[in-house]
Amino acid sequence: MERKEKPVSTPIASVRRMPGYLRCLRAKREDGVEFISSVTLAACVGLNAVVVKKDLALVSGVAGKPKIGFAVKRLIADVERFLGYDNVTDAVLVGAGQLGRTLLSYEGFKNYGLNIVAAFDVNEELIGTGVNGKRIFGVDKLANLVGRMGVHLGIITTPKEAAQRACDLLVGAGIKAVWNFAPAHIKVPDGVVVRNEDMAASLAVLSNQLRNIQINATEVKTK
Amino acid sequence: MERKEKPVSTPIASVRRMPGYLRCLRAKREDGVEFISSVTLAACVGLNAVVVKKDLALVSGVAGKPKIGFAVKRLIADVERFLGYDNVTDAVLVGAGQLGRTLLSYEGFKNYGLNIVAAFDVNEELIGTGVNGKRIFGVDKLANLVGRMGVHLGIITTPKEAAQRACDLLVGAGIKAVWNFAPAHIKVPDGVVVRNEDMAASLAVLSNQLRNIQINATEVKTK
């Protein structure tokens, strides 16, 4: 029978999980594993097997074989294509403070299809320097470079006070997607997407869960 | 009438949004604003007003006044109490590489009720040094310090190869909550919670949305 037709839009939750699958699959490939079942992959990434199966159905044109599973190499290629890693996304970064420089020097992004081509800052002392082979320019150079190189993704690592200004600058230069690490809500016009890397939000969830654990532990003790 | 009784467990999505409300509320307080409506707050954080109302109902014992809204100062206190910011959570950090040192030097955590008390690493060159007044110890000192200080939260900023080892070390020392920045899935025993700060996942969503935008733009053009 035909494979069921794919949903019109990919669930965001599925997209979020893809890099995790990829990490696990790449590790298996390194170990020489040729086939992997959805159950094994689920255990590897710590998820329910049904979720994994559904997600794989989104990316993989080929069906898994019963009793065997999926061909690891083929699956890696499918996930990478699905995530667009086959053609690298260029990005610029605004705010070359400590966090900005940390991202600039992070080598792992190339495994996720991202290439930061340059950074920008207002601090005269930083302008002209570089990190990890990536140069830091004054913000006045941003529009030109972004336009000339056709960059579509911008990363904001400024203090929160400067985040909206940085965003406006990026959008004005033609950026269509913004990855915001500053702890601030930023507004963008239609046709531009924002993703906030909100560490405070993660921390809040974790603290909350920690508190629940501790409350439960206390209740059991006193019971 | 009585306020509706709260749900048995707080929705995770609500917890995630709380720090955003807090940021906005604190900013309003700085500006001397005394009352704020759910509609205004929603606009400030970029969310639907109904979501905001529901979330506020979770934290606030007092009802908002029609036509006026909520008292900002009281609401801040309520959200802070809800998130447990009234008593600071101590944490230790394992892996004092560039990312680890960036977190150590980030002053913003104190606004979110977090205090990193010490860091640990295996690199002899880092041991004995410090960042931002926080000392870096050898990992052999971890269990003792964690036990003695009663720390319950551990932050992992090691390379991915060392993440599971770091986690085991933390859990062995009595840590109950792990905030993992390494790009790896880590396993913990029951009674311990993990939260992965997975930048690759965020990036994947953003890239996906960017691609959708570009596809739509192309379709419109060619239509």
Place this chain on the structure above:
DNA sequence: ATTATATCGATAAAATTATATCGATTTGGG
């Protein structure tokens, strides 16, 4: 060749989360 089993894809059910709508209430202006 036959059979037991692991795994698949699909469908159905449940849980979670988001959005829309509505009457009730309080304030501030006429």
Place this chain on the structure above:
DNA sequence: CCCAAATCGATATAATTTTATCGATATAAT
């Protein structure tokens, strides 16, 4: 004092996401 406007809390509806279950199928063992 009374009415219009804004906002509240609550309920109902919709969308999304997760989990459970089932028949089908290919492999490996007998």
